[in-house]
Amino acid sequence: MPRGERPLDAAGGPLAEFAGGLRELRQKAGNPTYRVLAQRAHYSIATLSAAAAGRHLPTRSVALAYVRACAGDEEQWARTWHETATRLAAAEPRPPSASNASDESGGSGESGEDTARPPYAGLASFQPADADCFFGRERFVSDLADRLRHGRLLALFGASGSGKSSILRAGLLPLLADAVVFTPGWHPLEECAIQLSARARDTPGRLLAELSADPVNLHRAVRQFLADRPENDAELVLVIDQFEEVFTLCTDPAERTAFIAALVRAAQAPNSRCRVVIAVRADFYAHCTRHPDLVEALHDAQIPVGPMTTAELRRAIVQPALRAGLTVEGALLAHLTAEAKGQPGVLPLLSHALLETWHRRRGNALTLAGFQAAGSIEGALAQTAEALYTQLNRHQQQLARQIFLRLTALGEGTEDTKRRLTRAELDETDDTALILERAARARLLTLDDNRVEIAHEALIRCWPRLTSWLTEDRDRLRTHRRLTEATDIWESFNHDPGALYRGVRLATARELPRTDLTRRERDFLDASTAAEVTEATLVRRRLQRVRQLAALLVLLLLAAGAAFEYAVHVQHAVTRQRNVILAQRVADQAAALHQDNPSLAAQLSLAAYRLAPDDITRDGLLSATATPLGGNTSGLSTVALGADGHTLVTSEFDGTVRLWDITHPHHPAVLSTFTAHAAGSAVIALSPDGTTLASGSSDSTVRIWDIGDPRHPVPYGPTLRGHTQAVFSVAFSPDGKTVASGSYDHTVRLWDVTDPHHPAHLATLTGHTLNVKPVAFSPDGRTLASGSDDRTVRLWNIADPRHPTPLATLTGHKDFVDTLAFSPDGRTLASGSDDRTVRLWNIADPRHPALAGILTGYADVVADVAFSRDGRTLATGSYDRTVRVWNVADLRHPTQLAMLTGDTSATQSVAFTTDGTRVISGSADHTAQIWETTVAAATARACALTRRTITRAEWRHYLPGTGYPAPALPLAGEPPTEVLRWRLGPAARNSRPGPESGNETPQGTRA
The missing domain is CATH 2.130.10.10 (YVTN repeat-like/Quinoprotein amine dehydrogenase)
Structure with missing residues (x-):
């Protein structure tokens, strides 16, 4: 009998409340054992039981896994976890400041403020004064300084947030004897003149005029500035941070070109006493290549700035704390390095999270609990995003909403994720450029060459405003995303009319607000609408011409019987052509309606086939009458049918295997469900007699199952081991005594399962x-x-x-x-x-x-x-x-x-x-689907799917110019060929029932 849980302390405060809530949730879920919870949550029994013990606050991921295993509301419990963490942090005493370390009360001075110098810079870049707290990039800075000794111009390229500014200001500058650092701003020549004049104690106006007149004057000004120093001992290093401002802020192409030329010539002049270092965001590399002199100078001068290694991250986290007399909890260090490793723009976010953790330190220790109470990286990111949004005007806020929605990929049974897009997907406006620029500076977006993406998926989860946008109308967002994809395809096909929207897709897309669409999407919808109008006009003209031709042929009938016969032939040909065009369009519309309105889709597909029976309408009818087998929790990897023809087995990517009874194929029933492999991704095969099942998995194993009673499958014998990598497929021999398995370890293994309780390895095929x-x-x-x-x-x-x-x-x-x-x-x-x-x-x-x-x-x-x-x-x-x-x-x-x-x-x-x-x-x-492969069976299935006969209004909408059918539904025992007989001209003439009272006059034969 399992041991009961230790009672919680009634005065345990927030921890006891949180643990009590978890225990109550488990009780509502039927009080499953912790072994069952561990299988569902993929955490150990000890970890899950400790989460509800009330001794400490579990991590957010463990808490949500516990809730998920008990079928609780994850969103609500995420809020509860943050509230509990905040309460615990507020209950802890504030650490003493550096100037009041001996205060026995544990406070930080009379004001209660923490006056100690923070060891982390937060979202701001490190400055020269922060050099003693700048760690992790020592090797990079050393290599940079060595490159600068051998080269006169260097360029650092890296993503926004990769630490370029900190490397230059806190890493390189303290190593230089004489340097001038600045950002270009709106007028880079003026900024350069101001900085150099301040060093030379001269007026900037004269130097600006000289630089504007001739870019070579920068080289001359540096030589003049160093004229009173020994030739070989003194050089000036110009450090230009955020060099991309030359392209984003400077609107004068002439000034931009002159500034770049001045820097290149100052560095490359034969008697130069100037060295130049620039830091450029990676997405502006193409802008640099538009200036030939800069391209030539960068040939051997490019230095990429990538993410920190694990060792560098550890130094960047631990060393500033050690210098401040602090320690970093091991769990916090492991969590931070795992989350930040390999992320190109995460360094400012990491620094900001550490700064907030420092404010919540416990004694002299930075703890994981303090980090989580600060909201971790996600919380800081959400606050930054909200600050950016509130600074925009109303039009820019609407545009920002559209941009962030486009940057999010909607999950299908999974969490939403970030989506990379090209700038071509966005309208090129000043407001768009401003939002992207500000978002990149705020570390919310990463701009890389011609692509844009969210810097961290935590923004999707933790920015409440973005979450509310994503939950407002997900169907509309999916429609918009499909429209964007269709627009991309249309443009890739050089605006081919065949790629335009028609029918239901066009009607659905036109319901999207025009203000949410980009120029290219509006052009696509306008072209689709124009094409639909043109096609409708063409159909009407053809109908009009057919009627005119029929009238003319009636007159000619009086003159000659041969002319009448010819006219009838032409009439039938035109009608067939009209029917083919209309039927194929209706088949497309039925396919679009299949998911939402299967009854209407089945009737339309049957009408289309009877109007013009060809390959397209036949495939449409067969597709519209498929029977789905839903309820699966993951994508299906294998389907297999038992020897009795009634038992279907499906396996899923998460390792789940389901057995179905398909005695009645259109009313399948689940017999049993079990997990073949906990590691996920099961592939299966059935023995010839259908009583034994073999399964293989990405965990490199094969298992044999007894499914003689499909309602109670049980495993046979031991798990078959031997493969060293994932098993992709399994198969039974015709006599059922041998199983073959194919694996990613490049081998095939044969197993003897004559006695499934004692399977044995036979051979390995290489x-x-x-x-x-x-x-x-x-x-x-x-x-x-x-x-x-x-x-x-x-x-x-x-x-x-x-x-x-x-x-x-x-x-x-x-x-x-x-x-x-x-x-x-x-x-x-x-x-x-x-x-x-x-x-x-x-x-x-x-x-x-x-x-x-x-x-x-x-x-x-x-x-x-x-x-x-x-x-x-x-x-x-x-x-x-x-x-x-x-x-x-x-x-x-x-x-x-x-x-x-x-x-x-x-x-x-x-x-x-x-x-x-x-x-x-x-x-x-x-899903699994059961498809009919014959028209007769599909016709019967279409009748069975009919829940409401198509109305006259619907008929006129989808099948204009053809007679409305008798509203017949299939009766018990009635042959499928005698139901739903629609009067559709020659295609149904021989099987058309007689006119019924109140029906419209048949028009299919007259069209």
Whole structure:
């Protein structure tokens, strides 16, 4: 019996309240054991139990993991955690100041203010006076000084917040005998003249006039300034910080060019006594290349400033504290280095967080609790963001909202993340440039060359204003994001009209506020609207011409029977052409409605097919009648169908395996769910009799499961170990006694599972030079095929599985091989690849395989292939979100039977039902789909999906110019071919029911 938790101290204060809340949350969740909570939260039992013990405040991540495991409100508990941390910090005594260290009361003077000098600079850059507190860049500064001794002009390039200013001011300047440091500002020549004149005790007006007249005068002025000093002992170093202001603030191109020329000539003159160091933000590198003399000077003078290493970060954190007589708690140091490592713009944020932690120090120690009470890096970042926003005017605030929303990628079942965009996505206005510049200075954004991104994703989580923007209308944000992507595609296709919006997509996009759109997005919508109007006008004109032609033909009928016959032929041709155009447009509109209104989408797709039965409308009908299997918690990696044809097994990327009853394919039911591998990403295979399941995982292991009772699956025997990297695929031999596994360790392993309670390793197959991905047994069990990232397929003789031998190597794929499948007769092998093709191999003689055919037309990776039981049909799934069905009876001339669309993310796996009439697919969008492959079955399914007959108004909107159908719904036992008979001209003439009272006059045959 588990031991109960220690009672909490009633007077324990904030800690006891917080721990009591966690315990109450656990009790409401059904009081799961800590072992169960550990499996859900991915933290140890000791860590989670300590979180609710009330002895100390757990970290934010541990607390939220505990809440998540108990199905609590994470947002509410995040606020509770911060409130508790703040209360604990307020309850701690303030540390004594440096001048009152002996104050026994623990205060900091009569005023209560902390008068000790902070050891950290906060968001501001380090200055020369802070040199004694500047650590971590010693090696970089030493190398910089050495480079300066051998070169007369150096340029530091780095992202905003990488520490360039601090390196120059607190690192390099104290090492220089004579230096002038300044920022260019609005008038760089004037600023240069002012700084040099102050050193020379001269008036800046005269020097400014000389610099404006001839840039060489800067070189002369420096020589004059040093004229009274020995020639070889004295030089002046000009340090220009934030050199990008030459491009952002200086609006006079002539002054900009003159200033750059003056610096270059002062450094490169034969008798120069001047050295120049500039610090430039990395995103302004292209601006520098527009000045040829500067480009030549920078040829061997560029010094990149990157993120600090772990050792440098430790020195930057610990050494200032040590000099101030403080210590840094080990947990705080580990947390800070882990969070800041590799972040290009995090140094000012780190310094600011440390400064706030110093204000909350405990005695002479900087603690993790104080850091968390200060809001950590996230809290400081949120305060900075709010300060920036409040300083903008109303129009700029609206523009800032649009920019930050564009910089956020909406999560689908995950947290929102930052999104990098190019400046071309934003309107080039003065306000846009100002916001980007201020945000970069405030360390909120990182500007790199032509790209913009949020400096830290903590801004998305912790800036309340941005959070409220993101939660106002996420559907509208998704619509806007899709519009942006469509605009990019349209521009990449040189404004091709075929890439424009139409129908429902256009109507939805037009509902977005115009003020939220950029110029290019407005141009895209305007072009889409114009194209729709043009197409509608064209359809109306065609209808008008057809009517005029019909009237003329009636007159000609009186003159000659031949003319009448010709007129009827023309009429039918035009009607067919009109029907094809209209039907294909309706099919597109039905696809767009499938997710939100399946009933209307099914009726429209059926109407489109009956109006013009061709490949496009057929695929639309098949796609609109798919049955989704939802409820999955992650993307699907594998789908497999049991031997009974009723049990479906799906595996997910998070390691979850689900067993479904699909006896009634359109009413699937979950039989059981279990976690095959806690480490995540499970791949599965079923034994031929369907009672045993093998699973492989990224944890490098294979497990065998008893699913004879699909409602209570249990594991067999020990876990199979031997692979050293992730297992990508598993497969059963036809007799069910052997399992093959392919792994990223470049090998295939064979396992004896004759007794699944005592599985044993048989052999290891080597030969592939890169990751082994798919493995597949031939139907006779004597041949094994394996595919690899080395772009080959290998065939192995495994008649004796303990002594496998290679048979042949199949080459031809131009990228990774991702999937393999044998035909039921064992004479054909299908292989799918990252090169966007499926290759069909004749392996009647496995020692001499030959390429028989290639399937093309995919827009992305082919992830899975599967044969039907008669071997005449092949199904494929691709990352281009399609399932394609092929007739492969003639391998040299395969034909596509259907292309099924509807998956909203990459299609990962496909399988045929036992009768071959349906295809099952699994997708990264967390769903499996059951697809009909015949028009008759899809028609019946469309009738079953009909919940409300399409109205006259809807019919006129989607199918103008055609007769409204009789509002018939399928009746019990009624054949599908006799329901929903719409009067749509020649396509339905032979099966059209007679007119009903109150219906409109049929117009399809008259159009």
